Amino acid sequence: MMFKGLRGATLVLGALMAGVSLTACVQMPTEKQSVVSLKPQISFRLAHESLANAAVVLDGLQVGTAGQFQAGQSALQVEPGMHQLLVQGNGSIFINEKFYVGDGVTKTFDLR
Known part of the structure; x- marks a missing residue:
């Protein structure tokens, strides 16, 4: 007799645990936030595709080619x-x- 009562309690406890674990799987609403970069940017407008391989040197450091930074x-x-x-x-x-750029500015240079 007690075995049946214990077995019933175990089943009820098992059902409760299953319900709790399913509730934990529910995803709560989230909010996505991002930070917009205000760093200035430069780019190049190329008159000819052959200018894409021109070396870009900024403040004495080679940073890539003009084709990498096309407007x-x-x-x-x-x-x-x-x-x-x-x-x-x-x-x-x-x-x-020499040029000056401030926060949020995008400056485009024409290559001819």
Whole structure:
């Protein structure tokens, strides 16, 4: 007789544990937040596809090629402030200038 009562209590306890574990699987609503970067960016508008391999040197450091930072496709993030930009290739200098950019600014240079 007691065995039946113990067995019934075990079944009830098992059912309660199963219910609790199923409740734990319910995903609560979440909120997604992101931080927008305000770092300035530079990019290049190429007059000819042959300019894509021109070396980009920013503040004395080679950072890639002009084709890597084409306007409308990608941009190079830089720190706010004054910078020296040199773009050169095939023995020619296409850009050699100082420029200033502030937070949130995207500056596009034309390569011809």
